[in-house]
Amino acid sequence: MEQRVSFITLAVRDLEATRRFYVGGLGWTPDVDVPGEVLMFRAGEHLVLSLWVESGFEAEVGPVRRGEGIVPVALAHNVASTDEVDAVLATARAAGAEVTGPQQRDWGGYTGYFADPDGFRWEVAFNPGPIGQVVLP
Amino acid sequence: MEQRVSFITLAVRDLEATRRFYVGGLGWTPDVDVPGEVLMFRAGEHLVLSLWVESGFEAEVGPVRRGEGIVPVALAHNVASTDEVDAVLATARAAGAEVTGPQQRDWGGYTGYFADPDGFRWEVAFNPGPIGQVVLP
Numbered sequence: 001m002e003q004r005v006s007f008i009t010l011a012v013r014d015l016e017a018t019r020r021f022y023v024g025g026l027g028w029t030p031d032v033d034v035p036g037e038v039l040m041f042r043a044g045e046h047l048v049l050s051l052w053v054e055s056g057f058e059a060e061v062g063p064v065r066r067g068e069g070i071v072p073v074a075l076a077h078n079v080a081s082t083d084e085v086d087a088v089l090a091t092a093r094a095a096g097a098e099v100t101g102p103q104q105r106d107w108g109g110y111t112g113y114f115a116d117p118d119g120f121r122w123e124v125a126f127n128p129g130p131i132g133q134v135v136l137p
Numbered sequence: 138m139e140q141r142v143s144f145i146t147l148a149v150r151d152l153e154a155t156r157r158f159y160v161g162g163l164g165w166t167p168d169v170d171v172p173g174e175v176l177m178f179r180a181g182e183h184l185v186l187s188l189w190v191e192s193g194f195e196a197e198v199g200p201v202r203r204g205e206g207i208v209p210v211a212l213a214h215n216v217a218s219t220d221e222v223d224a225v226l227a228t229a230r231a232a233g234a235e236v237t238g239p240q241q242r243d244w245g246g247y248t249g250y251f252a253d254p255d256g257f258r259w260e261v262a263f264n265p266g267p268i269g270q271v272v273l274p
Contacts, residue, residue: 001164001214002214003165003166003186004180004214005145005212006213006262006272006273007213007262008210008213009210009211009260010209026138031268040268041140043142044182044184046272047142048268048271049140057211061211062207064206064207064209065205065206065207065209066202066204066206069200069203070200071201072202072208073146073208074144074194074198075142076143076146077138077139088138113198118209125143131177131185134168134185135143135185136143137141
């Protein structure tokens with residue numbers, strides 16, 4: 001199996017809240033937009049981020065885990081400087097997201113987190129190491 | 138905020154089980170390998186899949202949601218034919234994964250799912266539509 005991720009799908013409870021956040025708040029443009037069903041955003045050269053209504057996800061994949069706590073997944077958006085980390089987190093905060101940090105990390109980076117309307121965590125990161133450089137456009 | 142995902146991080150309970158599955162079973166090669174802490178795999182031109190021990194994730198991000206059910210996230214690995222879907226699912230099954238499908242979907246594709254050692258769902262998909270074509274290498 002080749003080392004490739006093609007789609008990241010997040011099951012969301014309220015697609016209109018998701019739309020307001022990603023389109024209105026973050027300024028993203030969907031490639032696929034089916035109201036009440038799914039929003040798909042290009043998120044890399046061969047990568048799509050799909051926000052799928054929970055009922056559709058459950059019908060195809062199975063019942064989702066409910067309850068307190070954070071889903072054990074984070075997406076990261078890496079940028080080239082600490083100033084850009086601050087700026088992206090400010091955009092997320094203005095869009096209504098809860099923001100944690102940013103702060104210096106022991107491994108040499110500078111990162112903070114925001115939560116989307118379903119609580120999915122996004123890390124906004126400046127990573128000066130080799131693995132941080134390969135993810136920059 | 139640019140439309141980009143740089144890292145996908147999954148919090149895993151047993152990093153050695155994760156290693157056996159992704160490295161031994163699927164045949165992937167990590168770029169970063171810190172035993173007991175993290176495995177990072179290139180998963181696209183500017184994309185990294187990071188498998189991080191749950192204790193590290195919880196210390197930085199917060200307590201994770203526990204209980205029954207599927208984490209409301211799926212990753213997809215898209216291929217160019219139905220035969221390749223079958224082949225990748227056979228690889229995953231041989232690596233010890235539980236497999237569901239594959240089957241024809243109403244939207245025109247042919248997909249099945251496998252679960253990694255933590256139950257994270259991967260869809261293996263042939264998608265003949267436009268959004269399926271852009272994710273192929």
